[in-house]
Amino acid sequence: MSALKLMVTLTELLSQEENASLSATLPMLINMKTRHLLLRNDDSPAVKALKTKLAKETDKRWELTGSLETGIYIQAAVLHPHFKSLSFLDATKQDKADTMVSDLAEGLSPAEEAAAQDRGQRRRGE
Numbered sequence: 435m436s437a438l439k440l441m442v443t444l445t446e447l448l449s450q451e452e453n454a455s456l457s458a459t460l461p462m463l464i465n466m467k468t469r470h471l472l473l474r475n476d477d478s479p480a481v482k483a484l485k486t487k488l489a490k491e492t493d494k495r496w497e498l499t500g501s502l503e504t505g506i507y508i509q510a511a512v513l514h515p516h517f518k519s520l521s522f523l524d525a526t527k528q529d530k531a532d533t534m535v536s537d538l539a540e541g542l543s544p545a546e547e548a549a550a551q552d553r554g555q556r557r558r559g560e
Contacts, residue, residue, distance in 0.1 A: 440470045441488065457514035460507040463496055464522040509535055 444462055471485045471492075492498060497505075511517040512535045520528040 436470060438484075440466055455510075455514075456507060457510035457517055459496075460505075460511055461517050461522045463492060463498060467492060467498070468522075509538070 444466060447462065448459060467489055471489045473482050473485055477485065508520075508523075508531045511520060512531050520531055523531065
């Protein structure tokens, strides 16, 4: 069943120690829910029950029913070149997430901003 294969793949991706990516977490989880766990007419009752349970548990464990656009996962996605368009969110949530990250950036003092840039350059080996 494709939903179970996806769960294995998603678990492996989110559990990596060397390549773990906070910015990819939310896009992957939302994609899983909206594409792979969506109930279809041709699903058997057992598959429908499994998909429903997986979706509910994903919401509960990853707190996906709250205000997504203000959490750390969204902040990471906004700053990631691949996910920054936030195509997995509706336009209202995209705007709220962009505004929140902009507000955080504006709140940095010049010294904090310079220190953050230095840390980023050191991480990249510049």
